[in-house]
Amino acid sequence: MHQEQTIRDHATFRAILQAMSRPGTIQQLPAGGDGPLQTLLSTLLDQEVSLAGIDPAAADLAAEVARRTGSRITALEQADFLLAIGDSAAGSLTVLKRGSSDYPETGATVIFLVDGINPEGGAYSLSGPGIKDEVYPEFSGISDKVLPLLAEVNRDFPLGIDAMILDRQGQLTCIPRSTKIGER
Amino acid sequence: MGYVAVKGGTEAIENACRQFALERMRGDSAPLGVDQVKDQLYLAVDRVMGEGGLYAPDLAALAFKQAAGDTFEASFMLRAFRATQPRHGYGLPATTEKMRIIRRISSAFKDIPGGQILGPTSDYTLRLLDFDLLADDAARRTVFKERIFSLLPERADIPESFPRVIDILRQEGLLDEVHRPEERQTPPDITRQSLTFPAPRTAGLQAMARGETGGMLLLAYSSMRGYGNIHPTLGELRVGYLPLVIPHPDNGEPYTVGEVKVTEAEVLARFEGQDGMPRFSLGYGICFGQNEIKAISMAVLDRCTRAPRPSCPAEDQEFVLYHTDGIEAMGFCNHWKLPHYVDFLSDLDRLRKAQEIARKEGESC
Amino acid sequence: MLMREWLDSDASLHKCGYPFGFLDDGAKKEVRRCLLKAIAIPGYQVPYGSREMPIARGWGTGGIQITLSLILPDDILKVIDQGCDGSVNAVNIKKFYQSVADVDITTDTTAATVIQTRHRIPEEPMTDEQILVLQVPYPEALREVEPSEMETRRMHAEADYGRMWLYLYEDIVACGEISISYRYPVTVNGRYIMDPSPIPRWDVPKLHMADTIFLFGAGREKRIYAIPPYTRVEPLEFDDHRFRVEDFDGKSCHRCGATDTFFDEIIDSADGGRKYCCSDSGYCDKRMAAWNR
Incomplete structure (x- = not known):
């Protein structure tokens, strides 16, 4: 592995760590490499984890990512990481792994590819660990149903799934299972 | 002030490191070659490879030399090196029937198919200091070798493979062979996932294969002696070279890349089956190199930790697996040499407060 | 000491062929995945593989693996041991980082971007641009009352912390007040009881609703856990026997x-x-x- 790539992975992870630690904030992934999704996943995925695409378009993308990172393609219900593009994804969230009460960390991580992220103007409020008061990020190109469904699958904390929302410009926002999602 | 001085610590530390390197060079003896360590101290090298979890005789010999003969340190260096190496693939499951045997004994039967092969061992020697070795040199070695080879027969037929003693008992229905479904699954990799309990047997065996010989002997011995009730019969002990086969990266066909020296032990212990039928259950041990104490201890502990109701330390899987890793244990033991003055001050604060409370209560009584 | 280090002053490990950040890619990815889950479940101990480091178990290998999986060449690093930058272990760890990641070192808390520490949290408040990595010897806060991992895992799963509270109560009966000195157990985000590492009680309040990310690594015990910023961290206490820092x-x-x-x-x-x-x-x-x- 080239050192340049290694250092970019480190920088990418720092952005992801900040995004997961401060839900609702927007972090910028480093430019370069093969686009934001590859940049994000090349820091996290290898042959130890499994991957699935939630919708048909995402399934093709997942196959491509799996080929590059060595991760295994599996069924939705078993996947550690999931990719979702567009509107059709929301319904599937309910079948994903949420972990067990002994090992809640085995819950899935879902990456939603969206058109854009705004720090303000969202219809839902986010609060909880990592958020000082409340934040209201707005995502374009994602179904309205996603956030309420996320709240629904994450109602039994510490069981749940963790969401990463990535836009075309490499902006990243995370909503871990610890985040409370409320109507504004 | 060198220990935790606010300033000047760096230099003191560097000097300590240099002095350690210098100690190895004391005296006028010739520098020890890594090849000498590998050839002549091969049991130490075997032990280091086993506990370090990496089959690399040259590197293990180097580590042993660098650690000035400390097996804990040497195994530790080997494991640290291992942790930096990428994983290129996985070997195919191997059976020891195909092993190139150098030693093979059974204490369960007098005669076994393929025969007992005593091989290289110190078991039958008198443990007297051999003062002749003080004058060890190439000429004497040549004479010794010539004499040995002159006593050998022209040719001896060695079987292609050796049937396992255990299989004979298996055919007779004397073994308890209830496999849990998990044993059929792909084994977890304990170097990638930390142990979780109850650990599947495959994970326990992996952990013990890297375990520290002395620690495993201690626990196995406690069970043999009376803290537990495993009185093992050694079904078979094998030492030899096991072919290492991987799927060929191009076509997936089995491809032999080399062989590794291993010691394998199978012990038998009697128990009452769930259906009321008495049977033997098996304990299994295997490790890199020739390390018979470790392989037998491992087999005993494998059997012990499958006891349905643990009644002593050697039967408690968590206890055994958490406390037999030499590298973890030595690191933590050594860490008590680090400063602990913040913790100690906090302790002092609590103790003074507790004494104050005790004194007040004493006065008020 | 490597012979070469002594004979050749410019022989950093990084230049000897070890990758940037020393660990192989697979090890870093595993640590990163665990860190993200640890952040998502504040105070929960995520099990991980924990590779052997060239520094002994018990000497900060958990913290080191975390730092190595996120360090950047332009980071400014501070490493302290018991609060001290010049302590033996801190010096040793700093030498290692310099040789595998080319980072600058500081002793100034406010100048650092990443701080790795054993048993202290710096006195000066840390900001939202800094990360504190804590080295952890015993990640399990309940180990004091229960030696079995299987049982403590069940207790965490069911939030069954009665025995911990009983332990504190009995302590008060015996000693007049809670006698835990350092490693004072805390409740994180109202859910998990967590061991904050052997920091003194003095440092415990600094974890509550902080601006900074706290990452905890236990290399020997193979656990990673975390406290995100702005998270409730409350020391265990009773109404009539409050938590108190050192006097x-x-x-x-x-x-x-x-x-x-x-x-x-x-x-x-x-x-x-x-x-x-x-x-x-x-x-x-x-x-x-x-x-x-």
Whole structure:
């Protein structure tokens, strides 16, 4: 592995760590490499984890990512990481792994590819660990149903799934299972 | 002030490191070659490879030399090196029937198919200091070798493979062979996932294969002696070279890349089956190199930790697996040499407060 | 010491063929995945593989693996041991980082981007741009009351913490107050009881609703856990027996004169007298410098 790539992975992870630690904030992934999704996943995925695409378009993308990172393609219900593009994804969230009460960390991580992220103007409020008061990020190109469904699958904390929302410009926002999602 | 001085610590530390390197060079003896360590101290090298979890005789010999003969340190260096190496693939499951045997004994039967092969061992020697070795040199070695080879027969037929003693008992229905479904699954990799309990047997065996010989002997011995009730019969002990086969990266066909020296032990212990039928259950041990104490201890502990109701330390899987890793244990033991003055001050604060409370209560009584 | 290091002053490990950040890619990815889950489930201990490091188990290998999986060449790193930048282990770890990641080192808390620490949290408040990595010997807060991992895991799963509270109650009955000195257990985000590592009680309040990310690594015990910023971290206490930090009433640092920091107690010569100095050596030096200016 080239050192340049290694250092970019480190920088990418720092952005992801900040995004997961401060839900609702927007972090910028480093430019370069093969686009934001590859940049994000090349820091996290290898042959130890499994991957699935939630919708048909995402399934093709997942196959491509799996080929590059060595991760295994599996069924939705078993996947550690999931990719979702567009509107059709929301319904599937309910079948994903949420972990067990002994090992809640085995819950899935879902990456939603969206058109854009705004720090303000969202219809839902986010609060909880990592958020000082409340934040209201707005995502374009994602179904309205996603956030309420996320709240629904994450109602039994510490069981749940963790969401990463990535836009075309490499902006990243995370909503871990610890985040409370409320109507504004 | 060198220990935790606010300033000047760096230099003191560097000097300590240099002095350690210098100690190895004391005296006028010739520098020890890594090849000498590998050839002549091969049991130490075997032990280091086993506990370090990496089959690399040259590197293990180097580590042993660098650690000035400390097996804990040497195994530790080997494991640290291992942790930096990428994983290129996985070997195919191997059976020891195909092993190139150098030693093979059974204490369960007098005669076994393929025969007992005593091989290289110190078991039958008198443990007297051999003062002749003080004058060890190439000429004497040549004479010794010539004499040995002159006593050998022209040719001896060695079987292609050796049937396992255990299989004979298996055919007779004397073994308890209830496999849990998990044993059929792909084994977890304990170097990638930390142990979780109850650990599947495959994970326990992996952990013990890297375990520290002395620690495993201690626990196995406690069970043999009376803290537990495993009185093992050694079904078979094998030492030899096991072919290492991987799927060929191009076509997936089995491809032999080399062989590794291993010691394998199978012990038998009697128990009452769930259906009321008495049977033997098996304990299994295997490790890199020739390390018979470790392989037998491992087999005993494998059997012990499958006891349905643990009644002593050697039967408690968590206890055994958490406390037999030499590298973890030595690191933590050594860490008590680090400063602990913040913790100690906090302790002092609590103790003074507790004494104050005790004194007040004493006065008020 | 490697022969080469001594004979060749420019022989960093990084240049000897080890990758940037020393660990292989697979090890870093695993640590990163665990860190993200740890952040998502504050106070929960995520099991991980934990590779052997060239530094012994128990000497900070958990913290080191975390730092190595996120360090950047332009980071400014501070490493402290018991509050001190010059302590043996801190020096050793810093040498390692410099040789595998080319980072700059500081003793100034406010200048650092990443701080790795054993048993202390710096006195100066940390910001939202900094990360504190804590080295952890015993990740399990319940180990004091239950030796079995299987059982403590069940207790966490069911939030069944009755035995921990009973332990504290019995402690009060025996000692008059809670006698836990360091490693004081806390409840994180109202859910998990967590071991904050062997920091003194003095440092525990700094974890509550902080601006900073706290990452905890236990290499030997193979656990990673975390406290995100702005997270409730509450020491276990009773209404009539409150949590209290160490008492330094009437004491001051013999070097910088501070009266509001955690002190080391120093036995002053043979007469058994005591004096005190700041445990946070970087902070103490800074105060001294300002004072001399």
